[in-house]
Amino acid sequence: MGEVLVDVIAAGICETDLQLAEGYMGFSGVLGHEFVGMATSGPFAGARVVGEINCNCQECSRCLAGLGNHCANRTVVGIHQHDGAFADQVAIPQTSLHLVPDSVNDDQAVLIEPLAAALQIQQQIELSKVQNAIVLGDGRLANLCAQAISQQAKDILVVGKHELKLSRFRRLGIKTIQLTDLVCEKDFDLVVDCTGSVTGLPLALQLVRPRGTVVMKTTVAADHHVALAPIVIDEINVVGSRCGPFGLAIESLQAGQFDLSGLVTHRFALEEASKAFQVAVDPAAFKVVFDVANSSNR
Amino acid sequence: MGEVLVDVIAAGICETDLQLAEGYMGFSGVLGHEFVGMATSGPFAGARVVGEINCNCQECSRCLAGLGNHCANRTVVGIHQHDGAFADQVAIPQTSLHLVPDSVNDDQAVLIEPLAAALQIQQQIELSKVQNAIVLGDGRLANLCAQAISQQAKDILVVGKHELKLSRFRRLGIKTIQLTDLVCEKDFDLVVDCTGSVTGLPLALQLVRPRGTVVMKTTVAADHHVALAPIVIDEINVVGSRCGPFGLAIESLQAGQFDLSGLVTHRFALEEASKAFQVAVDPAAFKVVFDVANSSNR
Numbered sequence: 001m002g003e004v005l006v007d008v009i010a011a012g013i014c015e016t017d018l019q020l021a022e023g024y025m026g027f028s029g030v031l032g033h034e035f036v037g038m039a040t041s042g043p044f045a046g047a048r049v050v051g052e053i054n055c056n057c058q059e060c061s062r063c064l065a066g067l068g069n070h071c072a073n074r075t076v077v078g079i080h081q082h083d084g085a086f087a088d089q090v091a092i093p094q095t096s097l098h099l100v101p102d103s104v105n106d107d108q109a110v111l112i113e114p115l116a117a118a119l120q121i122q123q124q125i126e127l128s129k130v131q132n133a134i135v136l137g138d139g140r141l142a143n144l145c146a147q148a149i150s151q152q153a154k155d156i157l158v159v160g161k162h163e164l165k166l167s168r169f170r171r172l173g174i175k176t177i178q179l180t181d182l183v184c185e186k187d188f189d190l191v192v193d194c195t196g197s198v199t200g201l202p203l204a205l206q207l208v209r210p211r212g213t214v215v216m217k218t219t220v221a222a223d224h225h226v227a228l229a230p231i232v233i234d235e236i237n238v239v240g241s242r243c244g245p246f247g248l249a250i251e252s253l254q255a256g257q258f259d260l261s262g263l264v265t266h267r268f269a270l271e272e273a274s275k276a277f278q279v280a281v282d283p284a285a286f287k288v289v290f291d292v293a294n295s296s297n298r
Numbered sequence: 299m300g301e302v303l304v305d306v307i308a309a310g311i312c313e314t315d316l317q318l319a320e321g322y323m324g325f326s327g328v329l330g331h332e333f334v335g336m337a338t339s340g341p342f343a344g345a346r347v348v349g350e351i352n353c354n355c356q357e358c359s360r361c362l363a364g365l366g367n368h369c370a371n372r373t374v375v376g377i378h379q380h381d382g383a384f385a386d387q388v389a390i391p392q393t394s395l396h397l398v399p400d401s402v403n404d405d406q407a408v409l410i411e412p413l414a415a416a417l418q419i420q421q422q423i424e425l426s427k428v429q430n431a432i433v434l435g436d437g438r439l440a441n442l443c444a445q446a447i448s449q450q451a452k453d454i455l456v457v458g459k460h461e462l463k464l465s466r467f468r469r470l471g472i473k474t475i476q477l478t479d480l481v482c483e484k485d486f487d488l489v490v491d492c493t494g495s496v497t498g499l500p501l502a503l504q505l506v507r508p509r510g511t512v513v514m515k516t517t518v519a520a521d522h523h524v525a526l527a528p529i530v531i532d533e534i535n536v537v538g539s540r541c542g543p544f545g546l547a548i549e550s551l552q553a554g555q556f557d558l559s560g561l562v563t564h565r566f567a568l569e570e571a572s573k574a575f576q577v578a579v580d581p582a583a584f585k586v587v588f589d590v591a592n593s594s595n596r
Contacts, residue, residue, distance in 0.1 A: 072484075201526065220526065221527070225521055227522070228499065228518065230538075231514055235368070235540055236537075237537050237538075238535070239534075240535075242531060
């Protein structure tokens, strides 16, 4: 099945975009992999859609084994050899598209991609067995991960540096702590690193209990310079976690299981891309989106 | 229960000893944590024993949770705040001792500690689901790990640098490949890093398939300088693995499941420690032991 042109309604800036803009993955092309748009052709023509970002070949051994997100021949929308959604239109394989229900608004829909990534954790880790979890980082993905984990894990804490960002968690009933107040006693069953920083893993290894689990949720462009002996000594399980189930994310939004209100804090036209990227690194910003439908010339 | 003085019969030099001698863990004291000896008191008095290396408090929350090997108050024989077995006698908690059956000879018994460590992998990973595994490293622990894994995993390959060491695997019916001939196609279900080198993990991440498992079996004193983004992108499971079940190791030896013949290649008196350590780093050596019973003045 071929690609469908999607008229972009809105597209969000992700931490990965900031790293790609600095040279991560050597990507050259149009950025943007979190989006909602209107399909212009195919079975979803005229309807709102979101799109999975891994465009796989559906033929290789990984695809046939159900690991389509890890297809060796894949392109990745806005990340690897496939132009992304910071544009009026984006081309997406029909097989990657999901319909957006009417009950999910555009601001929610633009967060389905990162929400699916947050929900990937519960596909990999048996959260019901987790007594206490800590999320490292107070940003966009951390917020979605904390909400996802708090649905199943008994006790969850979020550590960050920015009071404004941390307050967003407390409004959701999630406990927070400033990094400077954190005491490392190696007593967390689960540590989820959403820092997007090379400082995340060393801190995680100081927090996780022996035989506990560290989920690496954010990619870091830079090399790590880190003592990994604690992984062996404490027999830690380090789990890399990337893209997640769009279907589950959409169902969770329909069921009202996530509070995404107020998470989109800034809106820009595509022409304001440079300013938008500047704002996206500001702690006062949460999700910065390109409001394409209301600012394009189409 | 108190400690028992054990008359050391033989004690082996491990990769960790070589790293400790170079400053790893800042240990100061008598090295040696792989040994067989004769208990001088307690219920095993006069009998041959081996000893687990983690001396735990049996009172803290980790001990009570069955994680005695991770007791926060533990000392570790020959590694951390507890003198080891490169001596005529070593003091070991009675609760850490295991009787050595008559059918297990001294050369086998001195390898029970690393054999238990090798068997720890099957406590952590469901090996029967592993289609293909690769062991990185051709040394002492790699040999035991390869034997342990080959009992359950369908297909196993060992990669190393030393033809002489690799030939020891082939004699056991285990396939080998020279590092220079290795093609990295990210297609192994399981990669076990026994290199004791910072080069092990980056290589492992080039070999493991997406959603596959990397077992870190050897500690490395040095910091790693490594790109860890592949762990996230390929959703790899990195599992630290340390000490293992002595009881299972002893049973496996009794059942003849491991071929340890010829693994002890060099024997020295304690007085020859400096020479013994030099030989232990030589690729031509396999297991170097202090033959204490036959060389001491007692």
